[in-house]
Amino acid sequence: MGTRDWSWILVTTLVALMLKEVLTSSCPTVCHCQPVDRVSRDKTRMFNDCSNRSLESLPEHYSHHALKLNISFNRFSKLAADFFGKGSHDLRSVFLNNNSITAIAESTFRVLPSLWMLDLSGNKLETLEKYTFKNNTSLWSLILRGNNIKLPANTIFLEAPFLVRLDLSYNNLETLDDNTFLSMNKLKSLRLHNNRLNSLSKSWFRGLKNLHHLFLEDNNLHYLNPDTFVYTESLIELSLSRNNLMISSGQPFLRIHTLERLYLNGCNLTFLPGMMFEMMTRLRYLFVSNNRLRTLDYGMLVYFEDLVYLNACDNLLSCDCDLKDTWQWCKYRNIKADVNCGVSGQILEMCAGSWNVVGDLVCNATTTTITPITTTSTTKTSTESPPLSSPEAVSSESSNVGLFAGIGIALLLVVLIALGIGYWHYSTRRSSHPRQDPHMTTRLVDMLPFHNEQDEY
Structure with missing residues (x-):
C-alpha cells in the first residue's frame, strides 16, 4: 500500500471523527440524535429523540439542525408561549404524544413556521384556542387522538385552512357544530371514530368539499339521512363499522356518487335491501362482515359498475339456491368475494373462497332443493347457467x-x-x-x- 493510499485513509478518518464530534456537540446529552439527510457540506438535518426521559422542559439545543423532534412520554403539563424558546425554521415534525398536557398557549407554535406534522395524542387537552395554528401555514397533519376535546359552539374549531389530516378519535365527542370544520376546506382525511356520536347532521360537514376519507366507526349511530354527506363532494372512503345502524328498505342508504370504499362491518344488519346502493354506482370495495345477514340478494349488487371486492364473512348465510345467483354474478364479473356460508346448519369456518361450494350445486327452478353435480376423474359435467342479470x-x-x-x-x-x-x-x-x-x-x-x-x- 503506497503513501498516497495511507494519506487518503487518514483524511477520511479525520473527517469522520470531526463530523461525529460536531453532531455529538449539537445533540443534547439526554437525547439520541441521528442524521436524516445532508443539506450541504456543513449542515446535516437530524432526528432528535428525547422521548421517555422524564423531561419537564426542553433541553438546550433541542432543535439544533433538527428536522424531527420526539419528546413523547415525558412530563410536560402546560406548553407556555416560550416553550420552544426561539424556535426553529427547520423543525417539521414534533411528537408530543403521551405526556400530561392540559393547556397550550395560543402562540406556542408560532416559532415553528415549517411545522408539518404535530402529534398531541394521549394527553389531557380539553380546549384549544382557535388561532393556535393560524401562522403554521405548512401544517399538514394534526393528531389529537385520545384527549378529552370539547368542541366550541357556534364557531370554528381551529383556524387551519391548510390542514389535510385531522384525527379527533377517542375524544368522547357527543356532538359537532355546524361551524366546526368550516375553515378546513383542504381537509382530505378526518378521523372521528371511537367517540359517542349518536346522530349526524349534513350541516356539520359544510366546507369539506375536498374530503376523501371519513372514519366514523365505533360510535352510537343508528339512523343516517340519505343526504348526510351531500356536502362532501369528493368522498371516496367511508367507515361506519360497529354502529347499530337501521336500514330503510324504501330509499337509498346514502347518496354518495363518488364513494369507492364502504365499511359496514359489525353493524347488526339483518338484510340489505335492493335499493340500498342505488346511489353508489362507483363503489369498488364493500365490507359487510360480522353482521346477521341471512341472504345476499344479487339484485342489490347490480348497481355496482366497478365492484372488485366483496367481504361478507361471518354472517348467517346458507349455502343454498338463494345464494346461487349472487355467486354467479361475482364469478362472471371476476369479483373477489370473501364469503362463508352454512351447510346443514353449520357455518364454514374458512371465509376466503369457502362459498364456492354453492357453485357445485344445481338448483331446481320450481323448488329450493339442491342436487349436487356429478363429476368424474376425467370430465366434469356442469349445468350452471349464466347469471340472470347477464x-x-x-x-x-x-x-x-x-x-x-x-x-x-x-x-x-x-x-x-x-x-x-x-x-x-x-x-x-x-x-x-x-x-x-x-x-x-x-x-x-x-x-x-x-x-x-x-x-x-
Missing part, C-alpha cells in the same frame, strides 16, 4: 335455440321433398309398366325412389 348470456341462449329450430325445420323439408319425389316416380312406373303377376302384392322395393327393375332378382 344480457349477453340471455342473448346467446336465445340465439342457440333459434339456430337449432331452423336446422330441424330444414331437415324436415328435405325429407318431405324426397318422399314426394319418390312417390311421383313410383306412380309413373305403375302407369307405364303393368304388373306381370296380378296376384302378387306390392313389394317394398317397388316403392323405393329411383328403383331399377333390372335389379329385382
